Amino acid sequence: MNRKIDTQDFQRATRDTPREVNRRIILALMRERGPISRADLARTMGVPRGMITTLVRELLEKGLIQEGGTAHAPRGRRPVLLQLRSHDRFAVGVDIRTRRTVLTLSDFGGEEIAREEFETLRNPDTELQEVASRVKALLATAGAEGCEGVGVVVPGMVDSRTGRVLNAPTLGWRDVDLGATLEARLGRTVYVERDAVACAMARMWLGEQPGERTRDFVYLIVDEGVGVGLIVNGQPVRGRNFTAGEFGHIPLDLEGPPCSCGQRGCFEAFTSESATVERYLATGSQQRRDAEPGTEEGADAPTAPERAHLSVLELANRARAGDVAAAEALSETGRYLGVGMAAIINALNPARIVVGGAITAGWEWAEERARREIVARTLTPSAAGTPFLVDPCYPETRLRGAVALVVAPAFAAPQVA
Ligand SMILES: [Zn+2]
Numbered sequence: 371m372n373r374k375i376d377t378q379d380f381q382r383a384t385r386d387t388p389r390e391v392n393r394r395i396i397l398a399l400m401r402e403r404g405p406i407s408r409a410d411l412a413r414t415m416g417v418p419r420g421m422i423t424t425l426v427r428e429l430l431e432k433g434l435i436q437e438g439g440t441a442h443a444p445r446g447r448r449p450v451l452l453q454l455r456s457h458d459r460f461a462v463g464v465d466i467r468t469r470r471t472v473l474t475l476s477d478f479g480g481e482e483i484a485r486e487e488f489e490t491l492r493n494p495d496t497e498l499q500e501v502a503s504r505v506k507a508l509l510a511t512a513g514a515e516g517c518e519g520v521g522v523v524v525p526g527m528v529d530s531r532t533g534r535v536l537n538a539p540t541l542g543w544r545d546v547d548l549g550a551t552l553e554a555r556l557g558r559t560v561y562v563e564r565d566a567v568a569c570a571m572a573r574m575w576l577g578e579q580p581g582e583r584t585r586d587f588v589y590l591i592v593d594e595g596v597g598v599g600l601i602v603n604g605q606p607v608r609g610r611n612f613t614a615g616e617f618g619h620i621p622l623d624l625e626g627p628p629c630s631c632g633q634r635g636c637f638e639a640f641t642s643e644s645a646t647v648e649r650y651l652a653t654g655s656q657q658r659r660d661a662e663p664g665t666e667e668g669a670d671a672p673t674a675p676e677r678a679h680l681s682v683l684e685l686a687n688r689a690r691a692g693d694v695a696a697a698e699a700l701s702e703t704g705r706y707l708g709v710g711m712a713a714i715i716n717a718l719n720p721a722r723i724v725v726g727g728a729i730t731a732g733w734e735w736a737e738e739r740a741r742r743e744i745v746a747r748t749l750t751p752s753a754a755g756t757p758f759l760v761d762p763c764y765p766e767t768r769l770r771g772a773v774a775l776v777v778a779p780a781f782a783a784p785q786v787a
Contacts (some may be wrong), residue, residue, distance in 0.1 A: 434451070458516055509626075522563070524562060569726055619633065621634075701738070730760045
């Protein structure tokens, strides 16, 4: 349903290509390259002008595209440009995070019109009640009649077909009928997706770099929890029962620290934000004990407010100010990240790994150790050199991903059986 057309490598369109596929190719070209003339469409797709004229007329009649502006031409009549109709089509995006819930009303081009935000309520019933009333408030915004759906991203496993949250460990939610509940309350189509998959889709559909080849890659979120969104051949991989991509819960150490899933020693338990903070606190205590022998273990245990104040961002600030323990805690997280990323590379061989989440604030300390582990634990030079890059837009990517859940089906390739 959401397979993205590769505009650099689609099979040459012909008279035999079904009309619907040709329409989708035109939409994909406009999405990636912006305003384009009929002549350029015909040239790029390798089909006669007459066929483009017919298809464009149909798309104009359906209201999916619009005319706007003229191209520069050295001589003769200047061609009229065509582009996606996005400014008066709207979507609501809802990002349910462990601590905050953020909502946006955006147009189909990803331009934000209004935003709402509140502290996430742990009880799913009250949380969904709050989400519904906030969505209604957003839709009351002038000019939002054209809202075509609501996209919701959740930090956990989601049956995206039914909109059911199967298990979101960091929220403590299991079997929450999120999609149906919101649809009943809002009377609109609701799309629900795992956060990392939605971030990957945002990268594909509303990406910062147009034309970036994003058909085979992994989006790795390292936050309170750890999530993986996997795109293969331009399509999200969800697995038979929507539980694929749970790399956050591959074990790195059977006797390791407890994890949100109830097991011990998972990738997430070593690399989450709280794992990094705990590592810092433990090193700090040890160093103080070394400096003052005789201090009892636990005598200088951090207070709850001190713990609550700490974050990866705060550790990065301290590391920058010369706090060696902070730098070491971030670097050690990088080491575990590298071990997990090597496992992802060995299993999936992605073209690249895009990293989003709290850890990116401390990336300058984590990166080198991560790369060292990847080089040591992958089996070919090309695997060892798998590029990984930080997503500078996170956490906005989550919200853009929520919007992309509504936008993508409109511009996606039809499923070819
Ligand atoms: Zn786990």
